[in-house]
Amino acid sequence: MGESPAIQTENLTKIYAGSGRLTHFAAFRKIPGGLIAPPRPPVHALEGLDLRVERGEIFGFLGPNGAGKTTMIRLLLDLIRPTRGKAAVLGLDAQRDAVALHRRVGFLPSELSLWRNQRADRILRYVASVRGDVPTLLAEANRLAERLALDTTRKVRTYSSGNRRKLGLVIAMMHKPELLILDEPSSGLDPLMQQTFYQLLREARAEGRTVFLSSHILSEVQTICDRVGILRDGILRAVESVEALTHVEFRRIRIRAREEIPAGCLENVAGVSEVRLQGRTAELQLHGDFDPLLRALSNFYIEDVRQHDPSLEEIFLAYYGDGSAVEQ
Ligand SMILES: Nc1ncnc2c1ncn2[C@@H]1O[C@H](COP(=O)(O)OP(=O)(O)OP(=O)(O)O)[C@@H](O)[C@H]1O
Ligand SMILES: [Mg+2]
Structure with missing residues (x-):
């Protein structure tokens, strides 16, 4: 048995x-x-x-x-x-x-x-x-x-x-x-x-x-x-x-620059998604290495970078996008 x-x-x-x-x-x-x-x-x-x-x-x-x-x-x-x-x-x-x-x-x-x-x-x-x-x-x-x-x-x-x-x-x-x-x-x-x-x-x-x-x-x-x-x-x-x-783990990043970050400068950056720009701050998700992101921002004076681990909900959303059920 x-x-x-x-x-x-x-x-x-x-x-x-x-x-x-x-x-x-x-x-x-x-x-x-x-x-x-x-x-x-x-x-x-x-x-x-x-x-x-x-x-x-x-x-x-x-x-x-x-x-x-x-x-x-x-x-x-x-x-x-x-x-x-x-x-x-x-x-x-x-x-x-x-x-x-x-x-x-x-x-x-x-x-x-x-x-x-x-x-x-x-x-x-x-x-x-x-x-x-x-x-x-x-x-x-x-x-x-x-x-x-x-x-x-x-x-x-x-x-x-x-x-x-x-x-x-x-x-x-x-x-x-x-x-x-x-x-x-x-x-x-x-x-x-x-x-x-x-x-x-x-x-x-x-x-x-x-x-x-x-x-x-x-x-x-x-x-x-x-x-x-x-x-x-x-x-x-x-x-x-x-x-x-x-394996799908990623980071949430919040960046504050000295001047305004223009829309578009974080588009098509490897590993970067879910970008929310608001004046001098950008919030985004980063998969993988930091380097592409840092290069994209190399012309800006960066005052602050913070990262926090994603919540369960964020991992979940990233993993399954629209949240539709997944086969077992
Ligand atoms: N005896 C009950 N009568 C009516 N609704 C109930 C009853 N017990 C639970 N629920 C509802 O069923 C849903 C699931 O509750 P459940 O307690 O199973 O959740 P949970 O995942 O254990 O949550 P938690 O993490 O808060 O413990 C909730 O919407 C809750 O309000
Ligand atoms: Mg419970």
């Missing part, structure tokens, strides 16, 4: 029904005996997702806020039900076999609620007792806590948000699950702990286990993932190896 993919979805779709949840008071209509919230249109959170995640890879699910990442993860874990389509996890049906799956999957939710008045080690002991082999599980939990520099003798309410996150990670990983599903795992971890955490994920991969994580931080995905899926507005726009994605 084991040749089934870690995750496979087919036309997975989630439309949240329009609701009358509270928005703002002014929008409410007064009726005898109460108030009615204005109707809300349904939300197409996920549309026709076809995705295959192989065993043993670290897969990053990348997308801006509201893209549908958490929705997808909840569907995989049967915490919500799909409108259409289906998902298989470790070869089992996400919906029908949810109970069996929960034993084999480790999950870190984006917002973790824990017993605030319990000590972390008590919580770990409780989780271990539910899962089975208590001594083995606790040994692994302690090892993980140590690696993450987490003091488990304290009550959860005394934890910083980073420490709570660490406890969540220990709970997700202590049974060495075949598949780790982590929703924005490193948010709240300091840079040093992030490195430790990445190392733990690499070790899981080395043992043949699979990691599926969501993120909106490109650098994180670049550092740790083998492949990445780009989700936007509920639609999977691309699935790429991280190598291919970083």
Whole structure:
């Protein structure tokens, strides 16, 4: 066994029904005996997702806020039900076999609620007792806590948000699950702990286990993932190896000259695109080397050059132009 993919979805779709949840008071209509919230249109959170995640890879699910990442993860874990389509996890049906799956999957939710008045080690002991082999599980939990520099003798309410996150990670990983599903795992971890955490994920991969994580931080995905899926507005726009994605990397450049930069002088310069001229400043995208750009501006007195790494959105737009969907 084991040749089934870690995750496979087919036309997975989630439309949240329009609701009358509270928005703002002014929008409410007064009726005898109460108030009615204005109707809300349904939300197409996920549309026709076809995705295959192989065993043993670290897969990053990348997308801006509201893209549908958490929705997808909840569907995989049967915490919500799909409108259409289906998902298989470790070869089992996400919906029908949810109970069996929960034993084999480790999950870190984006917002973790824990017993605030319990000590972390008590919580770990409780989780271990539910899962089975208590001594083995606790040994692994302690090892993980140590690696993450987490003091488990304290009550959860005394934890910083980073420490709570660490406890969540220990709970997700202590049974060495075949598949780790982590929703924005490193948010709240300091840079040093992030490195430790990445190392733990690499070790899981080395043992043949699979990691599926969501993120909106490109650098994180670049550092740790083998492949990445780009989700936007509920639609999977691309699935790429991280190598291919970083290959298209470019810089955003902002240049300020002493005199006005005339239109046209940055046309047809190798590697330069998306030029926006405004008086003495030029903003542009640069692929590759600086030299052609510097030569084109050699007659100008340049006061300032700044560059910043492109946002996910910019990379995405550069990569896929009009943003049309790309075949997997
Ligand atoms: N229970 C719900 N009812 C109605 N709409 C919802 C519900 N949960 C999520 N949504 C909507 O579905 C869309 C996708 O939300 P989701 O939480 O999956 O995004 P996300 O990619 O996880 O975003 P973030 O990066 O902010 O965590 C959003 O437009 C969100 O407002
Ligand atoms: Mg989310």
